[in-house]
Amino acid sequence: MKTFNYHSAKDSKEAKKLSSSNSAFLAGGMTTIPSMKLGLATYKDIIDIKNIKKLSGISVSGKSIKIGATTKHTEVANSKEIKKTIPSLSSLAEGIGDPQVRNRGTIGGSIANNDPAADYPSACLALNAVIHTNERKIEASKFFKGMFETALKKGELIETVEFQIPEKSSYQKYPNPASRYAIVGVYVAKHKSGVNVAITGAKPCVYNDKDLAKALVSSFSSNSISGMEVNSSNMNSDIHASAEFRASLVVTQAKKAVEAC
């Protein structure tokens, strides 16, 4: 690992001030540190945001849940409020990586990173999340731009993620056997306003599958999507799963999710 300057920011303002084109925020460090160790990323300044009190914590208010950006996966997995209101979200958090990763990794870091195989981005799309930053509010549907790409500008800091509480929902991950990230993860959520079927792992970036959602709006049962085929032409393909296999998993995992709702 190359040497760097370490800063601990006390609030969002300071974090922003310290940031530059050659800096990174340090939340759980579960992505940043391994990529620095492998020489895939080098930074001049590392700005630790874990000591910014305001960024951590969970609160439920009527129709939504707000989760602070530096809230750890374990906290989401174990939160009584979340288990009561959106149990699928705590089980998603419980299925991320391993205990060590869950004890350090954060929700803000996960969505800022927008790994094509990460779990949380699908929750954001399915649960109509709003991402609150130090500068603005961004709707999830406008936040995830492409592979490892988001709407965040340099120095922009996620402060909280606000999820809409659905009528029912379920996340079904088909894990990569090696890394245990998602080969395909399908998050189905039924809201009063409609149904979302958010898919992670299948394509370079998380997306809402409109066709599956439409079929489920007319009748919310696994039968209504059984036998559907999704187009595999722009899906990921690697040694673990071809595009064709991923396309098939999208439907089977969606069926499982509907059944588990």
Place this chain on the structure above:
Amino acid sequence: MASLVGSRVERKEDKRFLTGKGRYTADININNQTYAYFVRSPHARAKITKIDISKALKASGVVDVLTGEHIAKDKIGGLIAGWAIRSEDGSEMKCPPNPPLAKDNVNFVGDPIAVVFAESLEEAKAASELVNIDYKILKAVVNLSEAMKDDTIHKDIDKNLCYDWLLGDRQKVKEAFDKADKIIKLDITNNRLIPNAMEPRACVVDYNSASEEITCYTTSQNPHLSRLIMSAFGGVAPEHKLRVVAPDVGGGFGSKINLYNEEIVCSWASKKIERPIKWVAERTESFLTDTHGRDHITHAELAVTNDGKFLGFKNETIANLGAYARVFGTVTPTYLFGPCATGVYVMPAAYSNVKAVYTNTAPVDAYRGAGRPEATYTIERIVDKAAIELGMDPIEIRMKNFPTEFPFKQTLVHQIDSGDYVAGLKKAKEMADYDGFSARKKDSESKGKLRGIGVTTYFEACGIAPSPVVMMLGCGVGLWESAEVRFNPTGQVTVYTGSHSHGQSHQTTFAQIAADELGVPIENIDIVHGDTDKGTFGMGTYGSRSLTVGGIAIVNACKKIVDKGKRVAAKMLEASPDDVDFKNGEFVVANSNKKKTIGEVAFACYLPGVRDEVKSPLPEGEEPGLKESAFFDPANFSFPAGSHIAEVEIDPETGEVKLDRYTAVDDFGTIVNPTIVEGQVHGGLAQGIGQALTENAEYDETGQLITASYMDYTMPRADNLPEFNLGFTCTKATTNPLGVKGCGEAGSIGAPPTVMNAIINALDGQEIQMPATAEKVWRACKNLKKTKNKAA
């Protein structure tokens, strides 16, 4: 005192391992040490046209930078193949030179070219980026089935062929095939695996300029052999000026049998730069440069009668050696593979023909089971296929072809001293509730799942020795073991053994057998191993040979102690040695109550004079002290065997395979410590199941390893494994006094065909290759649907 052999003595190692107090090579730091970082080839095959180290030499903290040029100048030798194998036409095998640092050509990604020594690891790593190397990139030979037609990698090695070896009689096989009712044919690949020891390779080397002695701490399964090779072939230093110490070793599975480039280079360089050197592999380096395992392509044929009798067997295999031939690289796909390929069966005629080829990939060498998993996979898959084609039950066809009398002369090499294959399979069948399978299958089907059952019976030749045989087969050394047993004057015992543990709990097992032989409490016995300066020579731990060869050397040394003890006790008790019996740690004169404990006798041996009441107990001509040593070279290999049965449940929609039940009934002869043996079986099964379901080392067409991290190389995890149902039968080995056979490799031998036979059974006989990943199984399920729809 009750016998300790056979009891669940708590592992002596547990306390230090479980409290984080194990001492591994990377834990060792030497004052004033430098840090080594190796510059490795990023290309699978290239000519080196220029190496410029001038910038790196000037970088911050750099002590020195050395290259293949320096190695050549100092005449440091390279790595070697330990077994000489001859081709069918009588010609000798062809092995390329494998210098510790590549000078002119690189032959796999990770091949080391230069090394930087610096005051810190960071500085060494930073400077390594300044070593400027120009390459002329050449087309890499990667595809095993095409390797013989591709460019030649090494000068004068035509077709990239190391040897084209034959064991058996082609003519007899032809005659058997001519008589057959049916010929079963099978094409399989045995997937390439990366051993993945938890502890990465490492070495710490200290040169003492006063004594001119080099001490190399390293992660080795056989420190004595490493010293021998480094000295005799590497020319690093004469053996008496070279000490190799392997402290606690965190797993090896065969990958730490070899002496590696880094150990030679650091040992040589420590003297050259007159500084201690520390090197620890990064995980990526382990993936790239640890020897890999397996990697065969096989075409096999089995000639059978309509009622399921085997008449003959052909095994045509291409084995991948990787870029260079290493210590067990050439014997693993020949004598460790070919003979076992006829399985536990009476097979009137057979041959194994193996072409071993070089490719631009990491060297392939012994990996847990070494050759025998490949052999067992071949025969057990084809036997199942025969059962399918003949419409027979897989247990019935096996029972029909078992030998029932022992010793049994196996078709190709081995004279199997003892075994009872019928009893083993019967027991496995009961324990697995084989008869309840159809009910469980119905149950699975009612949930939309497929269920299959798979059977395997295996034998293995292990306890590798005897020397006369292995040397006749091409081994460059004898494969005996040695031990020394020393009594302290106050009665505790230190046992020195040439065998070394890399996780097998020798300190417990060996202490148990010494405790039984000597009647000394186990807590008074220490086992010392892993240091060429402490105790006797050893040939290493692999091939399930530590107990069957090394353990017996301990038994024999103990017996010599008891013999001397009898003579001394007789003198002390004023009796004839012939009248003295030894039991439970006491020397007793027959038909009397006169006795001495072994502690008293040991004490007396160290006080041979006369003073007051004390009179010398030593008979005339007897040397003082109590210390004996023994070398043991058994009369034959040992032959563990077993029967495994597995059940899988498959989700046809996702291709997920759930290994639902696994029963293993093994015959290891005498079991010294059931807990340790069960642990060995569990570990072996996990690795065998890993091979069947998840693990695969993949190179792309340019020779880049795509599975070079845990993000892509799929290790089996606890949730891939069922609760194991273990059972044992016991027929004692007749070739050693304990009757032990060895247990370290059984699981990895039995599991792959057992799991694959179960999957193929679930798929109605449709064949797939290992590893049975979800996508492959999903595709097979789709085919199944298609053919079922057609049929309907």
